Amino acid sequence: MQSPAITPLHQAPIFPSKLQNFLPKIRAFARTNIYRPRMTSIAGFGVKSQVGLSGSSFEDDDGFSTLVEYVGKKGINVGDDLVVLLDHIQYACKRIASLVASPFNSSLGKQTGLGAAAGGGSDRDSPKPLDVVSNEIILSSLRNSGKVSVMASEESDAPIWITDDGRYVVVTDPLDGSRNIDASIPTGTIFGIYNRLVELDHLPREEKAMLNSLQSGSKLVAAGYVLYSSATILCTTFGSGTQAFTLDRSTGDFILTHPSVKIPTRGQIYSVNDARYFDWPQGLRQYIDTVRQGKGRYPKKYSARYICSLVADLHRTLMYGGIAMNPRDHLRLVYEANPLSFLVEQAGGRGSDGKHRILSLQPVKLHQRLPLFLGSLEDMEELESYGNVQQKVNPGYEV
Numbered sequence: 001m002q003s004p005a006i007t008p009l010h011q012a013p014i015f016p017s018k019l020q021n022f023l024p025k026i027r028a029f030a031r032t033n034i035y036r037p038r039m040t041s042i043a044g045f046g047v048k049s050q051v052g053l054s055g056s057s058f059e060d061d062d063g064f065s066t067l068v069e070y071v072g073k074k075g076i077n078v079g080d081d082l083v084v085l086l087d088h089i090q091y092a093c094k095r096i097a098s099l100v101a102s103p104f105n106s107s108l109g110k111q112t113g114l115g116a117a118a119g120g121g122s123d124r125d126s127p128k129p130l131d132v133v134s135n136e137i138i139l140s141s142l143r144n145s146g147k148v149s150v151m152a153s154e155e156s157d158a159p160i161w162i163t164d165d166g167r168y169v170v171v172t173d174p175l176d177g178s179r180n181i182d183a184s185i186p187t188g189t190i191f192g193i194y195n196r197l198v199e200l201d202h203l204p205r206e207e208k209a210m211l212n213s214l215q216s217g218s219k220l221v222a223a224g225y226v227l228y229s230s231a232t233i234l235c236t237t238f239g240s241g242t243q244a245f246t247l248d249r250s251t252g253d254f255i256l257t258h259p260s261v262k263i264p265t266r267g268q269i270y271s272v273n274d275a276r277y278f279d280w281p282q283g284l285r286q287y288i289d290t291v292r293q294g295k296g297r298y299p300k301k302y303s304a305r306y307i308c309s310l311v312a313d314l315h316r317t318l319m320y321g322g323i324a325m326n327p328r329d330h331l332r333l334v335y336e337a338n339p340l341s342f343l344v345e346q347a348g349g350r351g352s353d354g355k356h357r358i359l360s361l362q363p364v365k366l367h368q369r370l371p372l373f374l375g376s377l378e379d380m381e382e383l384e385s386y387g388n389v390q391q392k393v394n395p396g397y398e399v
């Protein structure tokens with residue numbers, strides 16, 4: 001059977017085209033007629049008190065705040081340019097959410113050798129079509145925002161220069177975990193936002209694109225991930241706490257559901273690909289052996305959870321505590337480790353390569369890989385006390 005024709009990306013609607021014309025009416029109807037619980041009752045979060053903006057006018061009449069309202073003038077006011085950029089990023093992510101949930105995604109998700117054409121380097125896993133499509137969706141949104149000078153993505157060998165006067169630099173993994181997509185396992189988009197370094201404006205494009213993308217994570221202005229799972233959740237930070245918003249499919253808005261996310265100081269869960277045990281260094285083996293027997297500083301047996309989808313494993317870790325780790329040189333510093341470490345730190349946790357704080361590392365290559373440990377403060381301290389936890393033996397795993 002022939003695969004269905006794919007709508008060109010820039011034309012692909014979030015909602016079916018017939019519905020599109022009625023969207024304003026549907027939204028108005030949903031706002032007034034669909035029962036929505038008061039914010040204070042959602043998931044047990046007392047939104048108004050936790051967010052510190054109690055009763056502020058960025059909430060609508062229902063006491064709800066959308067992402068755009070939250071970052072806008074009546075909310076935390078991150079500045080008009082960043083609001084516009086964020087609005088375009090969330091739009092792109094809604095399109096990706098729709099794509100990964102599409103009945104046609106399994107035909108898109110197969111390896112087709114598009115990797116080389118899309119600029120996949122031999123050093124990296126060849127991208128699958130869904131990665132490529134997601135990349136194009138984000139690139140098109142960043143272009144349309146008019147606010148971005150450079151986009152650096154997992155899917156391109158080199159950063160893409162977009163416009164000279166864009167104020168921001170965006171680093172992104174457009175669709176992490178896409179290797180799991182055929183099994184409908186959660187995936188995610190990761191992004192980080194830097195200011196453009198104006199002092200580099202005089203350099204040739206390629207050079208300034210690369211140098212702008214290799215900024216240290218400590219310079220991030222904002223970062224976030226979007227989890228595509230049973231709910232679509234956008235979790236973000238602007239350097240003053242971490243907030244999470246859940247997509248309301250009836251209106252298409254991201255609603256603030258998890259204000260001021262705080263990772264528990266200790267969890268009872270470790271998240272790692274256990275099959276690599278025999279390639280782990282002594283320190284990591286000892287740590288895992290200890291906590292799973294309940295013989296660590298916290299005298300309870302730990303549980304293992306591993307989805308093998310970084311955003312999903314991290315989201316669970318933020319909610320329940322513990323450590324999400326990949327001890328081998330696999331994850332990327334620039335567009336995975338840095339944005340996620342910024343988020344975790346802003347939620348009160350720690351991001352480390354097993355030896356150093358991630359945000360203190362100076363990237364030297366765009367697709368630089370490293371071991372990554374993200375989690376609760378006390379768990380991270382205990383892990384690092386075991387010394388050698390980085391897996392340096394990294395044989396070619398098939399899956």
Ligand SMILES: O=P(O)(O)OC[C@H]1O[C@](O)(COP(=O)(O)O)[C@@H](O)[C@@H]1O
Binds near residue numbers: 176310
């Ligand atoms: O094979 P491992 O070491 O378990 O790595 C799995 C990790 O790789 C990732 O799939 C990212 O790698 P890719 O970008 O190459 O798919 C993460 O989502 C996941 O956490």
